[in-house]
Amino acid sequence: MSRALVSVPTTARRGEVIEIRAMAAHLMETGHRTDATGTTIPRNIIHRFVCTYDGDEIFSAVLFPAIAANPFLAFTTTATTSGVIAFSWFGDDGSVQQATAEITVT
């Protein structure tokens, strides 16, 4: 199952402001709902998101149970160098979803 969609421009000029968009498939179970038998469904959300550019962290976010399923984040950065932009989503269950995109800066 594919777990994430990321959008990064493939090329940019040095110093240009670029928009990065990232969406991960996740239920974002709040921990406040009950199942058919009345048992509480344990909380299972993505609690942290980190984006690195050429190894350096450029954006991170802390997420909470009120955030909808399949969280979508968009942010901007300045294109500095050609390299890999890496995305990580950290789940309550210890899982880490990852995605990468490459950018060529001229």
Place this chain on the structure above:
Amino acid sequence: MAFVLALVLALPCAGEAAAADRRSGSDFMAPETRAMQADDMSNPAMLWVADGEQSWHRPEGAAGRACATCHGDATRSMRGVAARYPAFAEATGRPVDLSGRINLCRRTHQPAPPFASESRELLALTAYVAYQSRGMPIAPPQDPRLDPFRANGGALYERRIGQLDLSCAACHDARWGQQLGGSVIPQAHPTAYPLYRLEWQSVGSLQRRLRNCMVGVRAEPYAFGAPELVDLELFLMGRAGGMALETPGVRP
């Protein structure tokens, strides 16, 4: 097309939008929601389409066949297919919707156990197949064997049900464009299924939407896969004939 027009003209209801005034549900949405549907990188339903693409190539069942083994490249072989569904299935002697066709195919050709109704796997594969017809006009089959089922769907559309004693037509023909609570009532043209509904936080089928409406008028909803729901789907797709398919859509 003439047949569809005849069908539309033959309907006895007063408020039914004329063919030229038909509007997709996306026309009634906020600009933000429309933008979300239009951009494949913001449209959450694309996560399901991507899953469906993987599923298309995965061998399954006793014969170890994938969808791609017989159907090849979906971007070519499945183009326009969703626009023609529901269609008549020889095996069952009645109409079958796209999800039903996928499960029939699984049972007979792979052979593998059918996916559960409304399961993520089935929605993903259906969304992937329907996505191949995005932008194409809905083309209801002219098969005369479908006529009695389409007529039954039309009768169900007109029939008042539930404690609120409402029919589909009472809202979607007579009062489209007006408000029901905070929501605008659309014309009930199923142009974008399966679609991502923000309220569901998930992709869902037209049957799920129909069942939602039935619960809304406090009627007992038909079970997933019930012949009545397929007949309704058949009638609605005929009513939307010629409109562009938007799958995978986003709705509020």
